[in-house]
Amino acid sequence: VAAQKCRKRKLNAILNLEEDVCNLQTQKESLKKEHSQCSKSINQIKQKLNNLYHEIFSRLRDDQGRPVNPRQYVIHCSSNGSVFIIPKHLAKSEQNQDNRKEQKQK
Numbered sequence: 001v002a003a004q005k006c007r008k009r010k011l012n013a014i015l016n017l018e019e020d021v022c023n024l025q026t027q028k029e030s031l032k033k034e035h036s037q038c039s040k041s042i043n044q045i046k047q048k049l050n051n052l053y054h055e056i057f058s059r060l061r062d063d064q065g066r067p068v069n070p071r072q073y074v075i076h077c078s079s080n081g082s083v084f085i086i087p088k089h090l091a092k093s094e095q096n097q098d099n100r101k102e103q104k105q106k
Helices: 002-059 088-105
Strands: 073-077 083-087
């Protein structure tokens, strides 16, 4: 009788584990689909942002009325919501300072 009970518990444990495996496989497939959808959304947003960036630069002019070169300048958004056009070399140094501040806070 004890051996029968032991075999029954073992069989139940195996069945529960098999059910868990099936559930996890279903969850994995669901997460893969969600990841794929998120990746597509991110790519669409990146494309829209890129188009917006080019649209903004196509309309910007310097003091002499010449187009602003997007290879030399970047759009910078500050934490208070202000938007600036600054030279790329300044943006990189500012970004490095921000990264250092973040690392110190960690």
